[in-house]
Structure formats: structure tokens, C-alpha cells
Amino acid sequence: MRYWLHVYRVNLRVAWALLMQYRFSTLIWAVWGFVGPLISLAVWTAASQSRNGAIANGGQSYSGSDFAAYFLVYMVFSHLTMSWDAFEFAYRVRTGSLSPQLLRPLHPIHADASFNMGFKALTSVLLLPAWVLLFVLLRPSIASSWSNMLISVPALILAALTSYIWQYCLAVIAFWTTRVDAIHQFYFVLDSFLSGRIAPMALMPAWISGIANYTPFYGMGAFPVEVALGRVPPPAAAAGMVVQLVWFIVGLTVFRTLWTAGVKQYSAVGA
Amino acid sequence: MSEPIVHLQDLAKTYRVHERPAGFKNSLVSLVRRKYKEVHAVRGVSFDVHQGEVVGFLGPNGAGKTTTLKMLSGLLNPTSGTATVLGYTPWRRQHEFLRQISLVMGNRSQLHWDIPAMDSFLVNQVIYQIPEARFRATLDELVQLLDLGELLSKPIRNLSLGERMKCELAAALLHRPRVLFLDEPTLGVDVTMQGRIRRFVADYNRLTGATVLLTSHYMADVTALCRRVIVIHHGRLLYDGDLPRLAERVLPFKLIRLDLDPEALHAELDAYGEVTERDDQKITLRVPRSQAPDIVGRLLAEQPVLDLTVEDPPIEEVIDLVFASDASAEPKVLVG
Numbered sequence: 001m002r003y004w005l006h007v008y009r010v011n012l013r014v015a016w017a018l019l020m021q022y023r024f025s026t027l028i029w030a031v032w033g034f035v036g037p038l039i040s041l042a043v044w045t046a047a048s049q050s051r052n053g054a055i056a057n058g059g060q061s062y063s064g065s066d067f068a069a070y071f072l073v074y075m076v077f078s079h080l081t082m083s084w085d086a087f088e089f090a091y092r093v094r095t096g097s098l099s100p101q102l103l104r105p106l107h108p109i110h111a112d113a114s115f116n117m118g119f120k121a122l123t124s125v126l127l128l129p130a131w132v133l134l135f136v137l138l139r140p141s142i143a144s145s146w147s148n149m150l151i152s153v154p155a156l157i158l159a160a161l162t163s164y165i166w167q168y169c170l171a172v173i174a175f176w177t178t179r180v181d182a183i184h185q186f187y188f189v190l191d192s193f194l195s196g197r198i199a200p201m202a203l204m205p206a207w208i209s210g211i212a213n214y215t216p217f218y219g220m221g222a223f224p225v226e227v228a229l230g231r232v233p234p235p236a237a238a239a240g241m242v243v244q245l246v247w248f249i250v251g252l253t254v255f256r257t258l259w260t261a262g263v264k265q266y267s268a269v270g271a
Numbered sequence: 272m273s274e275p276i277v278h279l280q281d282l283a284k285t286y287r288v289h290e291r292p293a294g295f296k297n298s299l300v301s302l303v304r305r306k307y308k309e310v311h312a313v314r315g316v317s318f319d320v321h322q323g324e325v326v327g328f329l330g331p332n333g334a335g336k337t338t339t340l341k342m343l344s345g346l347l348n349p350t351s352g353t354a355t356v357l358g359y360t361p362w363r364r365q366h367e368f369l370r371q372i373s374l375v376m377g378n379r380s381q382l383h384w385d386i387p388a389m390d391s392f393l394v395n396q397v398i399y400q401i402p403e404a405r406f407r408a409t410l411d412e413l414v415q416l417l418d419l420g421e422l423l424s425k426p427i428r429n430l431s432l433g434e435r436m437k438c439e440l441a442a443a444l445l446h447r448p449r450v451l452f453l454d455e456p457t458l459g460v461d462v463t464m465q466g467r468i469r470r471f472v473a474d475y476n477r478l479t480g481a482t483v484l485l486t487s488h489y490m491a492d493v494t495a496l497c498r499r500v501i502v503i504h505h506g507r508l509l510y511d512g513d514l515p516r517l518a519e520r521v522l523p524f525k526l527i528r529l530d531l532d533p534e535a536l537h538a539e540l541d542a543y544g545e546v547t548e549r550d551d552q553k554i555t556l557r558v559p560r561s562q563a564p565d566i567v568g569r570l571l572a573e574q575p576v577l578d579l580t581v582e583d584p585p586i587e588e589v590i591d592l593v594f595a596s597d598a599s600a601e602p603k604v605l606v607g
């Protein structure tokens with residue numbers, strides 16, 4: 001345990017040093033996370049105004065301020081659960097720059113996970129004033145309790161872990177085809193519809209939310225948001241976390257299988 | 272004899288490469304009918320390397336040297352054959368194995384480009400679990416041997432190629448590997464730096480007893496560091512043995528360099544051997560190796576010799592001749 005703490009601490013230090021080196025680039029990437037949720041918020045606010053101020057479906061109703069709450073919390077949570085390793089990893093496989101990492105007695109996922117955490121920790125501090133400003137300006141309706149907020153913390157951690165491991169599964173496909181961008185785009189399309197990124201799941205057609213129940217996307221996206229906003233009763237929240245855990249374990253198993261088979265395919269091009 | 276540190280038995284690596292002729296029509300055809308070609312990078316190579324040896328691994332571009340080193344360091348899985356390094360199967364990449372080896376590649380950096388080398392060294396200290404006292408002692412030693420000094424606090428991208436290579440070597444040696452694979456470690460660096468890196472590798476080998484397998488296109492690296500060379504060509508092992516014996520087998524000549532009295536400038540020297548160079552009163556004769564002692568005796572007796580040296584042909588010439596074999600032909604194996 002002490003070893004792992006040291007490994008993550010020293011890698012976090014390197015991650016921060018690298019992020020500080022390119023601080024403007026870091027900030028721009030972080031701010032880019034505002035775009036999607038704010039566009040969705042604008043669209044759904046306009047839609048709710050044209051329907052007497054609220055949109056209802058399947059027993060759940062969303063007013064303009066409910067949408068503001070949903071998409072603002074989604075924006076913050078999405079920042080904390082995002083991962084970009086598929087792009088990075090494919091580049092390393094293509095150029096052979098993965099080789100030095102494979103030669104070290106530490107799986108490359110640990111350095112990448114440290115960097116991911118370092119990025120989120122640093123940029124969250126930088127973005128905090130902007131998030132506060134958006135909450136003040138858009139006046140979201142948050143009727144949730146502190147207990148809901150607390151329950152959402154493990155749900156958020158599980159969402160981050162699940163998202164990370166599935167993204168890394170996608171990354172490892174680069175061992176077979178170095179052009180994983182197309183696969184990643186397809187994954188992003190699925191994620192947009194099935195995670196609640198473009199609309200709360202309650203407002204999606206029943207067949208889409210039905211499919212979402214059998215995928216990890218809902219648990220990686222809307223689920224912790226809905227828990228935080230008090231839209232999921234505690235027993236359902238507990239059941240949802242079990243489902244998240246199952247998807248994480250499945251992802252970990254898939255990752256291990258893919259890694260073992262994929263690393264045998266590695267041709268260490270150029271290095 | 273003790274167990275070998277590095278052992279290869281019929282090690283082979285074949286790549287499957289997609290290929291298509293140029294042109295739009297061919298690119299359309301390749302959409303539905305893809306053609307693959309098998310490239311045999313390494314074909315059944317076997318050899319052993321023992322504790323403390325420094326072995327030069329020679330071959331032209333595409334001979335299979337780097338592929339072999341990548342298999343031995345665990346980066347690549349072979350198509351067939353077996354190999355052990357320190358008793359481990361390299362491509363299983365067990366952490367205990369990786370803690371005892373290093374691969375330094377002249378064209379590839381393990382250091383973070385944007386931050387000082389010292390930050391990367393500290394990461395290695397934790398990953399390789401090097402105790403603080405040993406880390407400091409090794410670092411001090413490396414700083415002294417490689418003259419790293421102020422380099423440690425500069426971002427890698429601000430260093431020259433030679434300075435970067437010195438930092439790469441230090442990063443690779445902080446955990447004191449027992450086996451060191453060096454793939455073109457002096458690539459692109461100036462002559463002074465090449466010399467310094469060579470001296471450093473020799474010192475490291477002498478002080479730690481590490482086993483070193485080195486590839487280089489600079490023959491000076493090989494002659495300075497390696498008594499034994501392994502020559503590989505078209506993926507096959509051509510020669511494994513002493514460097515001087517390779518010269519004897521490939522080029523059965525000696526070079527006699529003469530400095531003659533100016534009065535003898537027009538002396539008939541063709542009777543002694545082939546005149547390969549003539550510069551004023553300095554003359555180089557190429558003579559059959561077996562006849563060299565007799566010819567030297569005759570020259571000293573019959574000619575006004577001011578100075579005379581007998582040399583082996585330059586190793587570059589030897590290697591050129593070995594590699595000049597027809598690419599399609601089966602290479603001739605030279606026994607070491």
C-alpha cells in the first residue's frame with residue numbers, strides 16, 4: 001500500500017509539473033468541458049419554455065431551473081469522470097513511445113491514471129470560480145439534501161473508475177489497429193445518448209433508456225448526477241452503485257484480457 | 272562454465288506486413304483483397320552471453336539487431352524459439368526481471384521532454400524501489416562519471432542531443448541493472464561525447480560486472496568496448512567470436528605502412544605486395560597475412576625503411592565485406 005501511495009504521489013508531482021508547463025493549454029482543455037452541457041442546457045431550457053415551462057415524461061418533470069441544476073451538476077461531474085487515454089495511447093502505440101513505459105516494472109495505466117487525477121485536481125481548482133459563477137447566474141433549482149450529496153460521492157467515484165477502465169479498454173484496441181479514432185467516435189455517440197449527456201434519461205424515449213440499463217454508460221454519466229439531485233431514492237441509489245461496481249469489475253476483466261492479448265501484438269515501431 | 276546470463280535458442284520473429292502497389296486502382300482493390308507479406312526479421316538466432324561480457328551486436332540496417340534486442344528486453348514476443356535473460360523469459364515482463372535490466376535506445380527517450388531529468392529520476396527511484404541512500408550514492412556517482420552537474424535541473428527539451436543521451440544513460444542505470452542493452456547509444460552525438468559515453472560504459476561494466484549487449488553503427492564503439500562480436504545479417508547469425516579473428520577470416524591480409532627514405536621513392540615495391548596508398552614517401556602495402564613476417568623481413572633488409580608498422584585492415588572494411596553479400600543469397604556463416 002505504501003509503495004502505491006509513493007508511486008501515485010511521485011507521478012502526480014510529475015503530472016502537475018507537466019500541466020504547469022503548458023498552463024494555457026491545460027486551461028483551454030478544461031474550459032472545453034463547459035461547451036457540451038451548456039449547449040444542452042440552452043436547447044432544453046428553450047424547449048421547456050415552449051411547453052409551459054416544464055417537460056414531463058414517465059413521472060419525472062424538468063423545469064428550466066431543473067435543467068440548469070441537471071446540466072450544471074453534469075458539467076462538474078463530467079469533468080471529474082472524464083478520460084482521454086484512448087487518443088493518447090493510440091499515439092504511443094503508433095509512434096513506439098509506449099516502449100519505455102513497457103520496460104518499467106510498473107503497468108503504464110498507473111502513470112496515466114495519476115496524470116488523469118492530477119489534471120482533474122488542478123483544473124478543478126482553476127475552474128471552481130467559473131462553476132460558482134455559473135451556479136449564481138443560472139439559478140439552478142437544487143432541492144437536494146446534504147445526505148443525497150454525500151451518497152453521490154461514492155457513486156461519482158465509481159463512475160470515474162468505470163469510465164476510466166472502459167476508456168482504457170478502448171485505448172488498448174490500438175494494439176490491433178492504430179486508427180482507433182473512429183471507434184472512439186462511435187463510443188462517444190453511444191455515450192452521448194446512453195449516459196444522459198444530451199438529455200436526462202427520464203426524457204429519452206423508453207427504448208433508449210431501456211438499452212441504457214444494459215450498458216455502463218448511465219452509471220458513468222447521469223446516475224451520480226441524479227443521486228446528487230435527489231432524483232434517485234436511497235434504495236435505488238444503493239442498487240445503482242452495485243450495478244456500477246459490476247460494470248467496473250467487468251471492465252477490469254475485459255481490460256486485463258485485452259491487455260494480455262494486445263501487448264503480444266505490439267510491434268514497438270521505431271523503438 | 273557458469274550459466275549464461277543471456278541465452279537464445281532458435282529465436283525468430285516474423286512480421287506480417289500489409290502491402291499494395293501504388294495507384295488509386297490498387298488502393299481500391301486493397302479495400303476488398305488485402306495482401307500481406309511475411310517479413311522475417313530474425314531467423315533462428317542462437318547464442319549465449321555470460322556474466323560481465325560486453326558483446327557487440329553488428330549488422331547493417333534491417334539485419335534484425337534491434338528486433339533481437341527488443342525481444343531480449345521483453346518488448347516483443349518472438350514468433351518462435353526461446354530466450355532467457357537472468358533466468359527469466361523476457362516477454363513475460365515480470366517486474367523482478369524488469370528491475371534488473373535496462374534498454375537504452377539512441378532514438379527513443381524515456382525521460383519526460385518538458386521537465387528536468389531529476390524529476391524523471393525521482394519517479395524511477397520510486398518505481399524501481401531504490402532505497403534513498405543507494406539512490407543518492409548512485410546518482411552522485413553517475414553525476415560525476417557523466418559530468419551531469421547542471422543538466423539535471425534543465426528541461427530535457429533544452430538539452431543538446433549528447434547531453435540528453437547522458438541523462439538517458441543515467442536514468443537507465445539508476446537502478447544498477449545487471450544486464451544493459453544499448454541500441455545505438457552514440458547515435459548522432461559528436462566525437463567527444465561518443466568517447467565519453469564509451470568510457471562510461473566500460474567503467475560501468477568494470478565496476479558493476481554488468482553484462483552489456485551493444486549495437487552501434489560506429490565501429491569505434493565496438494572496437495573500444497567489445498572483445499566479442501556477434502554479426503547478424505538478413506536475420507541470421509553470421510559470426511560469433513573475437514573481433515580480431517573476424518578480420519582474419521574475412522580479410523586474410525595485413526597492411527604494412529612504410530615510411531621510406533626519399534631516395535627510394537621510385538623503388539619497385541610491387542614485388543612485395545599490392546600498393547594501396549602512396550603519399551609522398553609514405554606507402555601502404557597489402558600483403559597476404561601468412562606472408563607478412565617474411566615480407567617485413569625483406570623490406571627491412573632491402574629497402575631504406577625509416578619507419579614500418581604492420582596493421583590489420585580497418586574493421587569498417589571487414590564489416591563492409593561481410594555485409595556486401597547478395598541480399599537474396601543465403602549468408603555464409605563464419606565460425607567464431
